[in-house]
Amino acid sequence: MEEKQIREELQYYFEEELLEEIIRKGIHKRFSNEEELISIGQPIRHFPIVIAGSLKVLTEDPEQGELLLYYLELGDTCAMTLQCCFGNTTSRIRVEAEGPTEVILLPVQLMEQWIVKYQKWRRFIFNSYYERLREMLEAINGLAFDNLESRLEKYLKDKALVKGSQELKMTQHQIAAELNTSRVVISRLIRKLESQGKVAISRGTITVLELRS
DNA sequence: ACATTAAGTGATT
DNA sequence: AATCACTTAATGT
Numbered sequence: 518m519e520e521k522q523i524r525e526e527l528q529y530y531f532e533e534e535l536l537e538e539i540i541r542k543g544i545h546k547r548f549s550n551e552e553e554l555i556s557i558g559q560p561i562r563h564f565p566i567v568i569a570g571s572l573k574v575l576t577e578d579p580e581q582g583e584l585l586l587y588y589l590e591l592g593d594t595c596a597m598t599l600q601c602c603f604g605n606t607t608s609r610i611r612v613e614a615e616g617p618t619e620v621i622l623l624p625v626q627l628m629e630q631w632i633v634k635y636q637k638w639r640r641f642i643f644n645s646y647y648e649r650l651r652e653m654l655e656a657i658n659g660l661a662f663d664n665l666e667s668r669l670e671k672y673l674k675d676k677a678l679v680k681g682s683q684e685l686k687m688t689q690h691q692i693a694a695e696l697n698t699s700r701v702v703i704s705r706l707i708r709k710l711e712s713q714g715k716v717a718i719s720r721g722t723i724t725v726l727e728l729r730s
Numbered sequence: 731a732c733a734t735t736a737a738g739t740g741a742t743t
Numbered sequence: 744a745a746t747c748a749c750t751t752a753a754t755g756t
Contacts, residue, residue, distance in 0.1 A: 690735095699744085700736090704737060705744095720737070720754080721735095721753090
């Protein structure tokens with residue numbers, strides 16, 4: 518993607534001068550599907566702004582597996598990463614490309630400068646915090662109040678929206694991992710959804726038939 | 731044809 | 744809802 522396109526994607530979020538700085542100081546990078554941007558325990562030097570595709574953010578426990586928290590799409594940035602910029606702590610989360618994705622990586626030192634310098638940046642950051650917190654709450658609500666069946670349903674619909682396609686090319690094993698459950702359980706629930714006409718299944722792909730959220 | 735990997739299932743906790 | 748143990752089916756070499 519060229520500079521001109523980057524401007525187009527981001528111009529609604531930032532003022533001209535800031536946009537200029539983002540383009541000049543940011544590193545434009547492409548990631549392929551499943552590629553890892555940030556892993557747990559890693560010190561953060563850059564933070565990402567998504568300009569195409571999407572990222573997924575997960576927590577992980579070496580013993581207990583992983584859990585999907587939320588997605589980052591166009592114009593989103595990662596609150597957990599922002600936290601690391603201020604606190605100088607290491608990452609508590611893992612970030613991975615969901616399909617081919619393009620991001621702009623900005624050095625963390627710019628964060629504090631820009632907070633002071635640009636009003637729009639300030640708003641952008643606070644807004645990001647709010648959005649991420651809201652999504653996280655949603656994830657917690659799911660864990661606390663939903664059974665696995667409705668969690669799975671939400672997960673599939675969400676995934677279809679993020680991917681922009683109801684054809685999900687992924688194994689039940691992968692689905693199970695992101696919901697932190699076992700493949701066998703997913704297999705049974707998915708067959709149930711199939712019998713309800715909500716999804717269609719074949720080896721390696723699952724098609725979400727009812728796309729309404 | 732054979733090996734590997736994905737998915738389905740009954741029984742048990 | 745998790746785990747085990749096993750089967751069946753699809754795909755790769």
